[in-house]
Amino acid sequence: MSLSNVESQATEDIERQQSRARRVRNLTNRFRVLIIGRANAGKTTILQRVCNTTEQPKIFSPEGHEVMWIYTPYSILLKVWQRGEHDIENEMIFESNKAFVFHDSRGFEAGRTSELDKVKEFLQKRSTNKELKDHLHVIWYCIPINDEARPFTRAELNFFDEYGTGRVPVIVLFTKADMLDAQTIKHLVDTGMDVEDAANKAPEESVAMFEKRFGQQLYKKKYHPKDYVYFRDMQNPTSDCTELLRKTAATFSDDTLLQLFLTVQQNNVALSIEYAIIRVVFPDWKLFKEKREWRKMVEKILNYFPHMVWWDDAADDFFADLLADDDDQVTRACLGFEQRRRSMVWVLNGMIRNDEITAKDVLDHTDWSLIHNTKSFKDIAFLCIVTAIIAEHSFFLWKQNPSKSTAPFKSAIQKFNLSADMAKINTAIEEASHMKTKEQKKQALVKIAMDNRLPL
Ligand SMILES: Nc1nc2c(ncn2[C@@H]2O[C@H](COP(=O)(O)OP(=O)(O)OP(=O)(O)O)[C@@H](O)[C@H]2O)c(=O)[nH]1
Ligand SMILES: [Mg+2]
Numbered sequence: 001m002s003l004s005n006v007e008s009q010a011t012e013d014i015e016r017q018q019s020r021a022r023r024v025r026n027l028t029n030r031f032r033v034l035i036i037g038r039a040n041a042g043k044t045t046i047l048q049r050v051c052n053t054t055e056q057p058k059i060f061s062p063e064g065h066e067v068m069w070i071y072t073p074y075s076i077l078l079k080v081w082q083r084g085e086h087d088i089e090n091e092m093i094f095e096s097n098k099a100f101v102f103h104d105s106r107g108f109e110a111g112r113t114s115e116l117d118k119v120k121e122f123l124q125k126r127s128t129n130k131e132l133k134d135h136l137h138v139i140w141y142c143i144p145i146n147d148e149a150r151p152f153t154r155a156e157l158n159f160f161d162e163y164g165t166g167r168v169p170v171i172v173l174f175t176k177a178d179m180l181d182a183q184t185i186k187h188l189v190d191t192g193m194d195v196e197d198a199a200n201k202a203p204e205e206s207v208a209m210f211e212k213r214f215g216q217q218l219y220k221k222k223y224h225p226k227d228y229v230y231f232r233d234m235q236n237p238t239s240d241c242t243e244l245l246r247k248t249a250a251t252f253s254d255d256t257l258l259q260l261f262l263t264v265q266q267n268n269v270a271l272s273i274e275y276a277i278i279r280v281v282f283p284d285w286k287l288f289k290e291k292r293e294w295r296k297m298v299e300k301i302l303n304y305f306p307h308m309v310w311w312d313d314a315a316d317d318f319f320a321d322l323l324a325d326d327d328d329q330v331t332r333a334c335l336g337f338e339q340r341r342r343s344m345v346w347v348l349n350g351m352i353r354n355d356e357i358t359a360k361d362v363l364d365h366t367d368w369s370l371i372h373n374t375k376s377f378k379d380i381a382f383l384c385i386v387t388a389i390i391a392e393h394s395f396f397l398w399k400q401n402p403s404k405s406t407a408p409f410k411s412a413i414q415k416f417n418l419s420a421d422m423a424k425i426n427t428a429i430e431e432a433s434h435m436k437t438k439e440q441k442k443q444a445l446v447k448i449a450m451d452n453r454l455p456l
Contacts, residue, residue: 015283017255018300030101030133031264032126034088034168036119037142038107038153042175045234046142049241052267053096060091088122099264107142108155116155120163127166137257138248139170141225146179151214160221169251172218172225173244178232180206203232226251242268255279263306269395273388273453274446276304281384282442294383298368299359301387307398307408308391309356355402357409365406366413381429385449390416393454415454425452 037043048054059067067090092102108116126136145151181202188198188205207230218224227247233239245268252258258279262272280300302308370386390412397408425448432444 018259018279018303021256021259021303029260029264030099031261032101032103032134032136034103034105034119034122034136034139035142036105036107036139037173037175038144041107041142041144042231042234043104043142046140046173046175046231046241046244047092047094047100047102049234049237049239050244050265050267051094051097051100053094054237055095057092057094057102060093062089062091088118097264097266103136108153108159116159116163123165123168127168136168137261138251139165139168140173140244140248141170142173142175144176145174145210145214145230146176151210152217157217157221160218160223160225162223164223169226170223171244171247171251172228174207174210174228174230175234176232177203177206177210177230180210184209245271249275259304262304263308266306266395266399269305269392270450270453272304272306272395273392273449276301276388276391277384277445277449278442279304281381281445282438294368295363297380297383298363298387301384302359302362302391305391305395307356307395307402308362309358355404357398357404357406361404361406362409366409368413370413370417378426378429378433381432381445382426385425385429385445385452386416386420388449389420389452389454393456396456412454419454420452 035043035047044057047057061067086104086106088103088105090103092104094100103122105119105122106115108119123136126134129135143151143156181199184202184206185195185198187209188201189195193201215228218228227250229243229247231239231241231244234241245265249258249261249271252261258275262275265271280297390409393415394408394412397411428448428451429445432441432448435441435444
């Protein structure tokens, strides 16, 4: 196959993935994570950072009933929910981001197989379940590394030796790395380092020493994790979990789940800029050069942002049919059971997503006259970079007052027109267009967008 054929094949694949991503987002806007880890491993703390909250999650049974707190006769607060929290079937949801659904498993201790059996059964059920909204999307496996003498239990090593998780990627979260610092400092001082230097060097050195001694034990396993992240000081509410979000996004080679994840996580919108540019400019620019459909390209970029919802005329018609009086029996019959069932899910999702803006409204009710030309690679890079910058800024404005209104876009476009340095952006795009490899071009375009983000 020639290079241009390979490229057009890749473009078609991405096109297919993007339209599947839109369909998936119409059926579910929930991203489901299984977090596994021993007691006290730091699981809940990490989920709090991911959802940008200090609150405890609410726990719901599979039937959707909230698992409540109760008081014992001795007035000791019995945290019934805490038991509920570790029942893998229950859903943990934080008020601050209800689109993330977490399942919590206590991890695998030596000599106890029940947790592992439950995880296996859970994975089996979730992967064969036909309902898209029930699928599991990623596993975050927490391993606290403060107990350096015994970082992995035998049961944990067995898990990575013997149990594949099918298509669900596993990312290992090494937690509590800060607790290794004291002994690392001692070690460095013993080798002759000054105490202050040792304290500065400790964070990096703790991880390096752990990696050297233990990391390989895991990465060589038959079912090794897709990636891993080290965490420290996560009990501090301002601690950052960007790397986990970044690595989770990177495990999805397919746009379907990638878009779902990017639109659910709201903690790092820079990731939406990055993927929108990489996944839209490069596979599509030739297609758009020919068709000059800049509106479509803008819509594609917008779909990577959390405050956007996909909605087109066909969807409008379909929805109108659904709500129409019963007299149009033919249409109703044509809808068929499957479609009706799906549309019910759609209506339910609508309850959560009724504050989001449609790409169609953004294009119809805002002024995009800053886009003149979409002929060359540079024009298209400009279009995508500008759209991504405006979309990101509009997200922050929308977050202050979520609604379907396109006002945040109007303000973001105005702000861009007033304050962006167009000449600087164009010069940088010109330079990027001369870069040798596609990878270099990708990185350069993402950097242009990042460097020109609008301040709040
Ligand atoms: N030093 C340190 N402590 C942490 C870190 N992350 C969490 N902790 C603390 O570890 C304790 C346990 O954290 P949790 O997040 O409740 O752990 P968990 O895995 O959810 O625990 P269970 O729900 O009981 O299984 C809490 O006191 C946290 O403040 C970290 O990165 N460093
Ligand atoms: Mg917990």
